[in-house]
Amino acid sequence: MSEQTVAIIGAGKMGELVLAGLIRSGHPADRVLATARRPDRAAELTERHGVTVVTNIEAATRADVLAIGVKPLDAGKVLDEISSSVTPGKLIVSLCAGLPTSFFANRLPEGTPVIRVMTNTPAMVGHAMSAISPGDHATDEHVAIADDLFKPLGATVRVPEYQQDAVTAVSGSGPAYFYLVVEAMIEAGVLLGLPRQTARELAVQTAVGSALMLRDSGGHPAELREAVTSPAGTTAAALRELERNGLRTAFSDALSAAHSRAQQIAAQAK
Template sequence: MSAEVHTVAVIGAGKIGELVLSGLLRSGWPADRLLATARRPARAEELAARYGVRVVDNLTAVDEAEVLAVAVKPQDAAALLDEIGPKVPAGKLLVSLCAGLPSSFFSRRLPEGTPVVRVMTNTPALVDQAMTAISAGAHATGEHLALAEEMFKPLGATIRVPETQQDAVTALSGSGPAYFYLLVEAMTDAGILLGLPRQVAHDLIVQTAIGSAVMLRDSGEHPVKLREAVTSPAGTTISAIRELENHGVRAALLAALEAARDRARELATQAD
């Protein structure tokens, strides 16, 4: 962490907002430099008790924090900006975690020149294994991007991408954990069908997934080469892959990610 620790307000500390809040605390960010807002009083009490941070109203957060991490639902963002927009100083950094909303959505509702950084992270932030993509809005500088990276690096890996790629990032890694959980669920059912106890099937699949992911990350090999290393001529693996191809698994994944990308674009249109 840099010598200068900024005060960060997580505005809308729901599931994603809480991920950011808890990750910053685990990384050593001082609790007295963190604020949170919540719509429901019960939720505010829960956050204060669990994390030891001050839970304030939105305007207090805008007044006291140097960085505003906005994590409300996309459909609630316009109403939030109607409330806080006139109170946001032009130099204050806004970090958006609102899926589908471009930085221009915020810039149009904030004072001219307000820097906005758009961020897409995912739920493995809970175990410090997130994938977070960061993009600069029109008025964000390299310094603003570096500050956003400092906030999210403790949660896992970060990458800078042009904002035009953020909807694709949302489809691929933002929603990505759900695809893997669905695959594990299906493979567990298959293991039971083949005669394995549920827990045994689960443990086999989870460790296989972890090992495969580490090999993909650390070996530097293309996934095709790694797959070929498991696929013997006339063996069990190629028989399984034939069935996957016959059932259109590859085409289904392509269609699914396109649908997720398109839905991210729809969210931006609906929010406007």
């Protein structure tokens, strides 16, 4: 992997996280290219990471692996621009939520391997969850390259492509759900009389500790929840209110909405 040149086409927030993870893993900065629309953004990327910022066509010409990180609605235009520069042997990695590998394959030379990846923003702290799906022409070797690309960002898992919209709903958008829960806990703590900073420290550390315990203990969430819940205790009273207010239904409806929106994005981009 370190011998290959990787280009991040559309190095926005997520693209930059992939770029930073790649360099953090020891990939030579002179083998990392990036593209950006604005000159000030290009200067930012070069100053921060020491990478070369080039045009989309130059990136497609020089790189062995092209990670496409543009907005889904801009992807078609970018693919039309670089298609003639995508020669045999290049691997395309899509970071575009909602877009199937066929969207890329239909706009690129016949046989171009495409890998679809849904990652998330905890990549910033090395704890992303990245789901990898190979397209029709992608081999196990191509999947291994994508795995090497995203492992520095956190955990990776291989899923069939038809599950990617569900992945988007659960882990792609997932960090926002947890931030909202923590935000609500902080506000509730302030309402109960805690200083805001104290409420924040309590809620954030509780979230971090609970997540680590859930990951490392191997216990089912229900088992861990029950271990905290004493009969007729404070936790039981709180959980009763959450259930009464339809917490499970709200989450189910929310994830269904995210799933549907991912499918709508794919339809709009055709």
